[in-house]
Amino acid sequence: MNERDTLKINGKGHLEIGGLDTVDIARQFGTPVYVFDEKHIRDMMRVYKDVINEDYCGNGLVLYASKAFSCKAIYKIAAQEEIGVDVVSGGEMFTALSVGFNPDKIYLHGNNKLVSELEFALDNRVGTIVVDSYREADILDNLAGERNIKQNVLIRVNPGVEAHTHAFIQTARTDSKFGFSVSDGSAKSMVSYLLNKRNLRLKGFHCHIGSQIFEKQSFILATEKMISFISDMKDRHGFEAETLNLGGGFGIWYNDEDPKLKLDDYRDYVKSIIDVINNKTKELNLKKPYLVIEPGRSIIGEAGITLYTVGAIKEIQGIKKYVAVDGGMFENPRYALYQSKYTALLANRANDVCTEKVTVAGKCCESGDIIAVDVALPIAQSGDIMAVLSTGAYNYSMASNYNRNFVPPSILVNAGKAEYIIKPQTYEDIVRNDIVPKRLK
Numbered sequence: 001m002n003e004r005d006t007l008k009i010n011g012k013g014h015l016e017i018g019g020l021d022t023v024d025i026a027r028q029f030g031t032p033v034y035v036f037d038e039k040h041i042r043d044m045m046r047v048y049k050d051v052i053n054e055d056y057c058g059n060g061l062v063l064y065a066s067k068a069f070s071c072k073a074i075y076k077i078a079a080q081e082e083i084g085v086d087v088v089s090g091g092e093m094f095t096a097l098s099v100g101f102n103p104d105k106i107y108l109h110g111n112n113k114l115v116s117e118l119e120f121a122l123d124n125r126v127g128t129i130v131v132d133s134y135r136e137a138d139i140l141d142n143l144a145g146e147r148n149i150k151q152n153v154l155i156r157v158n159p160g161v162e163a164h165t166h167a168f169i170q171t172a173r174t175d176s177k178f179g180f181s182v183s184d185g186s187a188k189s190m191v192s193y194l195l196n197k198r199n200l201r202l203k204g205f206h207c208h209i210g211s212q213i214f215e216k217q218s219f220i221l222a223t224e225k226m227i228s229f230i231s232d233m234k235d236r237h238g239f240e241a242e243t244l245n246l247g248g249g250f251g252i253w254y255n256d257e258d259p260k261l262k263l264d265d266y267r268d269y270v271k272s273i274i275d276v277i278n279n280k281t282k283e284l285n286l287k288k289p290y291l292v293i294e295p296g297r298s299i300i301g302e303a304g305i306t307l308y309t310v311g312a313i314k315e316i317q318g319i320k321k322y323v324a325v326d327g328g329m330f331e332n333p334r335y336a337l338y339q340s341k342y343t344a345l346l347a348n349r350a351n352d353v354c355t356e357k358v359t360v361a362g363k364c365c366e367s368g369d370i371i372a373v374d375v376a377l378p379i380a381q382s383g384d385i386m387a388v389l390s391t392g393a394y395n396y397s398m399a400s401n402y403n404r405n406f407v408p409p410s411i412l413v414n415a416g417k418a419e420y421i422i423k424p425q426t427y428e429d430i431v432r433n434d435i436v437p438k439r440l441k
């Protein structure tokens with residue numbers, strides 16, 4: 001247990017989150033349900049903000065990467081914590097703006113932003129757009145001109161650093177749909193292209209080297225390469241970047257193969273980045289850039305759990321045991337996408353000794369509908385409440401209505417209270433946009 005532990009086992013042997021009994025939560029709100037601990041979220045936002053304030057004279061901004069979990073309440077919390085957000089679609093932008101989020105502190109990403117998304121961003125004065133293609137640069141320049149706006153932009157750059165993470169979530173290799181590479185000269189060409197755009201103001205560069213990364217060295221290397229690139233662009237084009245956005249990617253604990261980091265460990269990641277910036281800018285005679293970081297998973301991931309009710313249990317003699325729950329790939333597609341690993345426990349019998357390893361399956365008509373494999377559990381029984389841990393990031397945000405299942409509701413726990421931040425869907429929601437053409441009636 002460390003100071004970030006939101007989970008405890010109470011006197012009844014039940015799992016608690018944020019001081020609330022998860023069995024009571026399951027009874028009150030039903031299952032499956034996503035549950036988030038607000039204190040944990042705020043602590044993580046603060047640790048990143050504090051390190052920039054204390055170790056970099058406040059010359060920067062933390063953006064919560066809202067693709068990890070997007071809903072109105074999370075943007076409200078980010079606004080209260082005085083951080084910014086990164087968004088990747090009109091939907092995320094709309095959600096943030098709908099709760100009055102300061103558009104200046106919104107950064108818009110995406111490798112193929114729609115014209116309508118760019119228009120929406122400009123019409124709502126979104127602070128910074130991270131340009132990811134020539135087409136986007138042309139369209140954005142025209143749209144900004146039509147509106148008499150000089151739009152702040154960054155260029156997404158691939159510094160060519162390979163983070164030690166799962167190949168499917170690598171984004172910064174030269175072979176990537178994102179960004180422009182330093183190694184093949186395309187980033188350099190994009191700089192001169194953008195400097196000639198009348199309605200765009202190039203503020204600097206962005207990179208994101210991957211996700212679920214624990215290797216401090218990869219962040220250090222990426223920062224060094226980005227500062228060298230800034231220096232190179234100053235020499236070639238007389239353009240000195242004011243802003244350096246280093247993306248997100250800090251890892252979290254999913255199971256015992258992952259380290260369980262403390263707040264200080266996250267502080268250390270950012271401190272090492274700051275050290276590199278301080279040393280390299282001095283060496284290369286550059287100004288210290290405005291530092292932006294975009295953590296998503298590390299802010300929200302461990303703050304969230306999913307509660308299920310165990311249903312069918314099936315043992316294939318000599319092969320494996322399936323414990324099926326009332327969720328599945330429609331609310332957590334991460335195993336199906338990249339064989340993600342999770343820890344699960346029986347929330348109503350959290351002190352029981354684990355005696356077997358099982359496969360936790362969902363209820364979808366799909367044999368790949370698995371939530372986790374090789375999960376150590378006590379002998380589960382139908383009706384047990386199962387908690388799967390560290391499901392706060394990229395679970396709800398990747399959920400769908402596959403098989404016309406409901407996307408589960410989300411609950412925020414704070415100061416001994418649990419309340420909806422995303423309410424349950426109904427059968428009416430499922431058919432809301434369906435139309436039966438007249439000729440079929």
Ligand SMILES: Cc1ncc(COP(=O)(O)O)c(C=O)c1O
Pocket residue numbers: 065068086109171208210211212247248249250294295296297298393
């Ligand atoms: C551009 C960008 N920034 C930030 C993030 C957040 O990364 P993480 O959730 O690993 O911190 C991502 C994730 O894919 C990203 O693509």
